[in-house]
Every structure is written in structure tokens, then in C-alpha cells.
Amino acid sequence: MTVARKVEPLRSCVRDAALGSTDSVEFRHAVLDAIRTRIPYDVALMTMVDPATLLPTSQTTVGVDSPPSHAVETAARLEYGPSPYANAIGKLARTSVGVQTIRDAIDGDLRDALPYVELLGPMGMDDEMRFVVRGRDRLCWGGGVVMRGPGHRFSDDEVRLLAGATRAIGEGLRLSLLRQAPRVTAEVTGGPAVAIVGPDGEVESATAPAVAYLDRIGAEPGSRMVPAVFAAERLRNSGSAAAVTRARTIDGQWLVIRAGKLDGRGTAGRVVVTLEPAEPAEIVSLLAAIHGLTAREAEVLGHVLAGKTGVEVAHRLFVSPYTVQDHLKSIYAKIGVNSRQELVAQLFFTHYLPRCDTPVGPDGWFAGAGSRNERGPLNSP
Numbered sequence: 001m002t003v004a005r006k007v008e009p010l011r012s013c014v015r016d017a018a019l020g021s022t023d024s025v026e027f028r029h030a031v032l033d034a035i036r037t038r039i040p041y042d043v044a045l046m047t048m049v050d051p052a053t054l055l056p057t058s059q060t061t062v063g064v065d066s067p068p069s070h071a072v073e074t075a076a077r078l079e080y081g082p083s084p085y086a087n088a089i090g091k092l093a094r095t096s097v098g099v100q101t102i103r104d105a106i107d108g109d110l111r112d113a114l115p116y117v118e119l120l121g122p123m124g125m126d127d128e129m130r131f132v133v134r135g136r137d138r139l140c141w142g143g144g145v146v147m148r149g150p151g152h153r154f155s156d157d158e159v160r161l162l163a164g165a166t167r168a169i170g171e172g173l174r175l176s177l178l179r180q181a182p183r184v185t186a187e188v189t190g191g192p193a194v195a196i197v198g199p200d201g202e203v204e205s206a207t208a209p210a211v212a213y214l215d216r217i218g219a220e221p222g223s224r225m226v227p228a229v230f231a232a233e234r235l236r237n238s239g240s241a242a243a244v245t246r247a248r249t250i251d252g253q254w255l256v257i258r259a260g261k262l263d264g265r266g267t268a269g270r271v272v273v274t275l276e277p278a279e280p281a282e283i284v285s286l287l288a289a290i291h292g293l294t295a296r297e298a299e300v301l302g303h304v305l306a307g308k309t310g311v312e313v314a315h316r317l318f319v320s321p322y323t324v325q326d327h328l329k330s331i332y333a334k335i336g337v338n339s340r341q342e343l344v345a346q347l348f349f350t351h352y353l354p355r356c357d358t359p360v361g362p363d364g365w366f367a368g369a370g371s372r373n374e375r376g377p378l379n380s381p
Helices: 003-020 024-038 071-080 088-093 114-123 156-163 166-179 208-217 226-238 280-290 295-305 310-317 321-335 340-347
Strands: 043-049 056-062 099-101 127-134 140-148 194-197 203-206 242-248 254-261 271-277
Touching: 003 024, 003 156, 003 166, 024 043, 024 056, 024 140, 024 166, 056 226, 056 242, 071 088, 071 114, 071 226, 088 127, 088 140, 099 156, 127 156, 127 166, 140 166, 166 280, 194 208, 194 226, 203 208, 203 226, 208 226, 208 271, 226 242, 226 254, 226 271, 280 295, 295 310, 295 321, 295 340, 310 321, 321 340
Parallel strands: none
Antiparallel strands: 043 056, 043 140, 099 127, 127 140, 194 203, 194 271, 242 254, 254 271
């Protein structure tokens, strides 16, 4: 059977999983099972990422009871450190295919490369195929790796087969975030949700609320601390004052994860990571992406949620009121509401939205849009 004929059954299986899964964890397991029946592997992992930052927020691993010691810390250091193998997720996300074997990604002898020496080799693996997944919105919602032991390298046909299904997987991940909302939100005990990441990339300590939030994000045994470790390593090597990303818990609550230096020793310093419930202004760009709004629809949404009438929106955007109404119909259909009142209730949002298409900055507000404090309380127009 040709690769083209094999792709559609895999896509169909992924679409069925997207419809039948209750959350992103269940969906990730279903996808990895579907891949395994068509592209056999020994070990695999799949992560969710915040499309604005490409930081991993949760991880599913199969084929191994628990990742090797320090595997998460090593992966984070390789991804964000100064080595020539850094920014693997970002580089792959910029390619048109989004799938690549490690042998194609690394020049020279694979066995001399740090990813092999520090990760692949110690796990007894000899080859891996990396992938990122993007939805129809072209945003990257996740990625993963499938690995094989000695003597069984991934073929070009297998690369093409997986590449043919990545869009369906990305769209399924995006939709899985919506499916998590109906669950009853778990309670987190009071107190600060803080984790301290040491110079070696290992979590030295974490408060009970931080552990509770990390568990609710959907991290599985051995990878619970993935969001904290990757955020800390990203901060150490970025030169920024803070690193910020967003994640959604299995029970539907949005969180903001912030990393800041605890001391001033550059990449050798300790990092404090905090987790807290996200305010709507901090996640609206992600919500717009999840619901598949176009750039113009996101712009209309911002004005509508700020209380502007259809005529006022039309005047601001230099279009007719009829065009605004058409955009609103499309927005309502995508979000699943029938009126402005339902829209506001659905998104829990009443604050003016200056920018829908930019990532969050160090203070949790939109990068380049001024600080949140400059705009007053969330319930002000």
C-alpha cells in the first residue's frame, strides 16, 4: 500500500479520537496508539505547548514506566541552552513538513551528538522521529517524539506518513482544550503556588498548591514538573526578566505560569516558578486561537467585548455595519453562542481588548501593549 493510501486511515483514526476523547490526555494516548499501529516504535512522548511561546505545558509518555533520571531537565537544557541543538521545537515548527528524523536533523556522527549521548543512548534507543502538530489555524499546539531501538531506523515513507496526519493531530489537540471545560473544577488549597528550580534544572521544592496545579494540568508520572522545568530553562537562557506561558488544567481552568530569577547568577542561578489562575485578559489571544477566529474576527471580538455597538465597530474598522454583523455571526457560530450576552458569559471577559494576536509579556499582559496596571481593573471599559 502506498503512503498516500495509508495516510487517510491514520487521519480518520485521529479524527475519531478527537471526537471521542474527553480531554487532551486521553486524546494524546489515543493518537500515540494510532501511530504505533502504523509506525511501530518502542518509546514515544507527546506534549502540549502554548502556541504563543512554544513552551511545553504537559506531557504523555508511553513505552517506559518512568523517564530516565534527569531526562526532563536534560531535554529542557538542550532545547534552551547554548548548544547547537537548541530550539529544536521552534526550528521544526518553521518547516513546512513538521516531521524529521534525528539523523536528518543532526550533522555528523549521531553518536557524538548531545541528544544521543544524553537522552537517546541512555534509554537504549538508536533512532527517533520528531514532529510538531499544527491545526488548520497554522498554530503549533504540540509535538512529540517516537523512538526505536537498534536496527530499526525510521524510513522516509514513515516520515511522510506521519507528516500527512500532523494537521489532524494539531486540530484534535486544539479541540481537546475545549472538551476539558465541562468537568467540575477541583479545589486547590490556599497559599502560594510556588516551585523552586535549582541550577541543575531539578525542582528543589514546591508548595502543595503548586503540586496540585501541576497535577491538574495533566502531567503524568515522571513528567509532572515539565511546565516548571522548561519555563525555568527558557528563562535562564533568554536574557529576559521573566518567562510566561499559559496552560489549561484537565478540569478546564486556565493558569498562567511565570518564571523569575531568584538570584542574579545568570544561567547558574535558581529560578522561582509561580502558578496562578489566569485573568481573561491574559488568555484571550489563546482563546481566540482555540476557537479558530480570524485576525479580523478577533479584532471585532475585542471591540464588541469592550461594549461597542455594531455601528461603532464599523466606524473604527472602516467597514459597513453589515460586514460587522457578518463577522459577529461567524464568531457566534465558532464559539457556540447566539448573542453578545452569551458571548461575554462564555468567555468571562468584560475588559477592553487592545490586541488579540500577540503573546503575553513578562507581566502577563500582551507584549508591547503596555502594562496591565495602565489599563485599570478588569471590569473597567
